[in-house]
Amino acid sequence: MKNIEGKHDRFFADVYDVVRLIPKGRVTSYGAIARYLGTPRSSRVVGWAMNGAGVYPDVPAHRVVNRNGLLSGKMHFATPTMMEELLKNEGIEVKDDKILNFKSHYWDPNKELAL
DNA sequence: TGATTGACTATGA
DNA sequence: TTCATAGCCAATC
Numbered sequence: 001m002k003n004i005e006g007k008h009d010r011f012f013a014d015v016y017d018v019v020r021l022i023p024k025g026r027v028t029s030y031g032a033i034a035r036y037l038g039t040p041r042s043s044r045v046v047g048w049a050m051n052g053a054g055v056y057p058d059v060p061a062h063r064v065v066n067r068n069g070l071l072s073g074k075m076h077f078a079t080p081t082m083m084e085e086l087l088k089n090e091g092i093e094v095k096d097d098k099i100l101n102f103k104s105h106y107w108d109p110n111k112e113l114a115l
Numbered sequence: 116t117g118a119t120t121g122a123c124t125a126t127g128a
Numbered sequence: 129t130t131c132a133t134a135g136c137c138a139a140t141c
Contacts, residue, residue, distance in 0.1 A: 045139090048139065
C-alpha cells in the first residue's frame, strides 16, 4: 500500500477529497469526479479508488454511483445493503438498487464547485 | 513484461 | 428501450 499523501497517489487523494465534499443527501457519479479532476476517461479508476476508500474516514463512498444512479458498488461495502441504507438515511429514495429521482439528487462537482 | 480485471461511459444495433 | 461492444486508466497476477 502506497502512501496516500505521496505525489504518485495524488489522483486517489483528490478523489477522496471530492467525495468528502459531496453534501449530505446528494450523490454524484464516477465520471463526474473523474472529469472534475481533469481525467474524464478515468472513471473506472475512480471506482478503483473507492475500492480503497473504505479504510479512510469521512469518505462517503455510498454517495458515488454510476451515471444511471445504480448502486453498482453496493456489494463492496461491509454488507450489500449498507449502501442503500445509508442513502435512505440521508433522505434518498432507493428502489431496486437504483436511486429514485436521481437527477434531482445529482451533485455535479463541475457545477457546484464551478472551478 | 504482458495479460487480466474492474464500484465506468459512450456509442451503435 | 434494451443489449452488446469498444475505449480507457490504474492496479493486480
